[in-house]
Amino acid sequence: MIRKTLFAAAALAAMAGSAFAASAWTGGDDLPTNPLACDGTAGAAAAKPYDGGEPTGAPDRKGKKITVVDVPKLIGIGYFNATSKGIADAAKELGNVDAKTDGPTQANIDQQITFIDNYITSGVDGILFAANDPVAIAPVLKKALSKGINVVGYDANSQPDARQWFVNQAEFNGIAKAMVDNLAKEIGEEGAFAIVTSTFTTPNQARWIAEMAAYAEKCHPKMKWLETVEAQEDNVLSFNQATTLINKYGDELKGIFGMTSVATPASAEAVTQANKCGTIAVVGLATPNAMKPYVEKDCVKSVVLWNPVDLGYAAMQVLRAVADGDLKPGATSVKAGKLGELQVINGSEILLGAPFVFSKENIGQFDF
Known part of the structure; x- marks a missing residue:
């Protein structure tokens, strides 16, 4: 799936003399593209059945204190420092979550898998992750599900059936x-x-x-x-x-x-x-x-x-809702604390919101 020639649409355009030649990029995936209208007209959201995974034999966690580990692509950079802050803020607000962030210091999928596997062994109730590779990370996430652990992704997805929900920043x-x-x-x-x-x-x-x-x-x-x-x-x-x-x-x-x-x-x-x-x-x-x-x-x-603090906050809120049984397959929205109600899209994704453009006029208003 990965490292295929540029997706078919661009390849066809290249044959037609487009400036977007396949040689400009050797990445891609097999998913179709869905470009928005040039005039800014909102795209229509197509209904899609739930395609996420399910934990096996998960205990009743409703209202109970849970232990959650967040394993991002890497730690020690501003972006994931911000998502980690959002996770910690949500955990504190919820009051019944013990959350920590841990992971590799480089964006290395093998190291990320090792961190997740170690936490499965040591025992946690929930795992949050941002994947370095959607395919390679899937087996260890499925292992977590098989142990009854709730699994929610954010920022960078895995294969859908390897986690329950994915919080999409935009x-x-x-x-x-x-x-x-x-x-x-x-x-x-x-x-x-x-x-x-x-x-x-x-x-x-x-x-x-x-x-x-x-x-x-x-x-x-x-x-x-x-x-x-x-x-x-x-x-x-x-x-x-x-x-x-x-x-x-x-x-x-x-x-x-x-x-x-x-x-x-x-x-x-x-x-x-x-x-x-x-x-x-x-x-x-x-x-x-x-x-x-x-x-x-x-x-x-x-x-x-987007606001990565809000992204981490939303991911923690979603995992708590899943653990409580309040977010189930087929849901169309989920309550996410101070962020209000977030919409379900693409079957098993939660949408944080539209992207934001920082400019000289507004960038001084933000501190992350």
Whole structure:
């Protein structure tokens, strides 16, 4: 499924002479794309039956204190520090959850699997996770389900049947539209861009890129996609990859998409050090605090994200609702504390909300 040639839609477009050539990216998955309307008309949500997994022989946990471990892609970076804070905030508010965050210091799927497996052995009631690889992580999550452990994902999904629910920070096509529209506004309809991502197999980045390509083909067909490079969620590698792109393409490169909270500030720093602010636009996903220096200096105009504190908070609320039996297959919404009622989409996903664009006008209002 992973590392296939660029999905069929883009391949067909390439044969028709599109700027979105398959050589620009060797990632992807087998899922269809669903680009939103160019004019901003909301997409229709299609009903889909529950496709998540079920724990085997789970005890009655309703109202009882539960122990939960959060195992994100990696620990020690601002983004997952923020989701961890949201999880801790929700646990404190709920009062009957003992939650902790633990995981690898690198975005390594083998290490992540080991952490989860160790917590299954030591004994927990619930597992929260953000997957480094949707397929590779599935067996250990299914093992957790087989032990009666409640399993909820957030940020980066697994195969649906390996967890009960997934809290989606924003729909993939919504992120794609926000990213592409903002870059097109900065570099024009015929500008050339490159992408710095984590890995081609990271599920959320792969899906965003797929939807970005489909949306750009539909609504900004003359934009030119030069290349996509992997940077492993590593700050130094992200900076070096962005610098390589700047040097490789010269004046042709008009924009860089950063697909991670590490790649975006590193790309902005590369543009800054190359004295290309105002010449090469950077649009990406990142936390406001990491981007404030670049936004305040007008080197970056658009940062697309959601509130990761809210994402972690929502994930903890969802797991508590699952443990209590209040969120069951077939539900259309779930109560999530201060966030109110969140909607169920795509069978077994909970939608946090629409993406948010941070700019010079509003970024100072946020601190994470």
